[in-house]
Amino acid sequence: MFLDVLIRRNPGFVEAAMALHQQGAIPPNSYVLDLDAVERNARHFSTEANKLGLKTFAMTKQVGRHSGFCQAAMRGGIEKSVAVDLDCAVACHRVGMKTGHLGHLVQVPGGNANFAASQLQPDFWTVFSDDKMREAANAAHKAGRVQNLLARIQTEGDTFYRGHEGGFAAEDIRAVADKFDAQDGAGFAGITTFPALLFDQETRKVIPTPNLQTLARAREALAAAGRSEIEVNAPGTNSSVVLSALAEAGATQCEPGNALHGTTPLHAVEDLPEDPAVLYLSEVSHHHGGNAFCFGGGLYVDPVFPKYDVHALIASEPTSSRKALASVEIPDYSAIDYYGMIDATGPVQPKTGDTVVFGFRGQAFVTRANIVGVSGVASGTPAVTTIENIFGEVTGWPEKALS
Incomplete structure (x- = not known):
């Protein structure tokens, strides 16, 4: 539901996340945050709230209480x-x-x-x-x-x-x-x-x-x-x-919670001042029965809308082209989301190792996903800041996991 607005309004972020994944800097099963956009969103929101005399407290659960998200919100005035x-x-x-x-x-x-x-x-x-x-x-x-x-x-x-x-x-x-x-x-x-x-x-x-x-x-x-x-x-x-x-x-x-990363329900149907600033990233694992299976772990799509056909962007190189979109079946909430299943019978032919980008309203804190901060998208110099777990603890997954 949010992939269209993500591609349309923040394509540089999509392509930066895909490039960083292909370089090995972002693991699959990651909520990725555009910290530059979060800061801009927080600044706009806090400015409008201050004009009206409203106290503003940031909700961080949707993005796993990520430290970089908190710091970006603070830089933006919250x-x-x-x-x-x-x-x-x-x-x-x-x-x-x-x-x-x-x-x-x-x-x-x-x-x-x-x-x-x-x-x-x-x-x-x-x-x-x-x-x-x-x-x-x-x-x-x-x-x-x-x-x-x-x-x-x-x-x-x-x-x-x-x-x-x-x-x-x-x-x-x-x-x-x-x-x-x-x-x-x-x-x-x-x-x-x-x-x-x-x-x-x-x-x-x-x-x-x-x-x-x-x-x-x-x-x-x-x-x-x-x-x-x-x-x-x-x-x-x-x-x-x-x-x-x-x-x-x-x-x-x-x-504000989802407002700070542009994923309230209203953001899906109207262009609001806050830019989309979060995506979910995975990777093609294997093929079976006409499907390409991508790693799950964070495929909790917050059910603010009735069930809809989920799509993802799949490619081996950075792209925001809609030609790279394919339909994806994700497991029902009664099952564990070990994998999502990409339709590989259409024009998009996923290969093992391809990057998979979803745009949905998530609730990272109820998943087992990584939360990855990315800075520098706005300046064209994107880089990973920290990789954290859903409790806001830096893990550096997986290289530093055993240290």
Whole structure:
């Protein structure tokens, strides 16, 4: 779905990644990042957010918490991260990107609360329940801090992905805020939900979910109780073109993730200011039964669109020509993606060792892929910076793996 826009808007990156793979600098099963483009995207996004008074926290999970991605975002003006889980916070913190928001979507495990409060010291910490509120407050009190807490709220009719449910009843928000403030080590800072915005398949636009109105009603209830200065965190399908709508709805925080590498659903159907800056790279392994098999490991195509015919660019030399496109079958989610299967019966005749480039919206952190940073695409001098695993740890795979 994103390969067309990738070829059209960032062909130099595609060709640079293919050349680096053919030189042996990038292994197959790699998410490859154009760090120059990430920096440009972050600068544009942060500039627009700052104009609207929005705090911006970068989501890094989609690209494996790569250190170069974090640093490019910081150079572009986004100084802090939103951590989908503790692993994100640790990876970002390790390279100097402090934690702006922790605990949403994944709550902090009880045994890690003291570490989070004393070592990570997040600006904001989201909790879904009284138990999690007390854990965060007690840990912060032990660390000699007062932690700003966000209450995840929900009400009947709100939208949640299955397995993401949880939160305080929005109708009880005033009592929830008072309860937070009464706890040593805690301070009520505001409210959050997810998703506040979603891509609509029919209109091909980003539209608000009922959750955004839930936030607005809760904010009004808090204001009526004298709490007029609160944080409203409204993540979901963020790109620079939706920021004004978020600000108008009362949001004070935004959390770009896919926007920073140009892979929100809206990027697939409209040319937005952010350039595509990530691709998935593989290599032809062998042939069987009319298919050329390419290495997998990172073939998790985020299902934001209904199933579609996946294509890849296959060649032995750098190219961004659509003549090198072939259809690829990837294993169903119920199977392990050891290989993708390229149709070798058409005009494209893959050879063992050929480079295979996909353009899809990924979630690298749930895969076993490498994450590879590339700098210098913009200047015509592309080079690999680091090869890392999905926890943002430099591996130098495979040569340094045993050192």
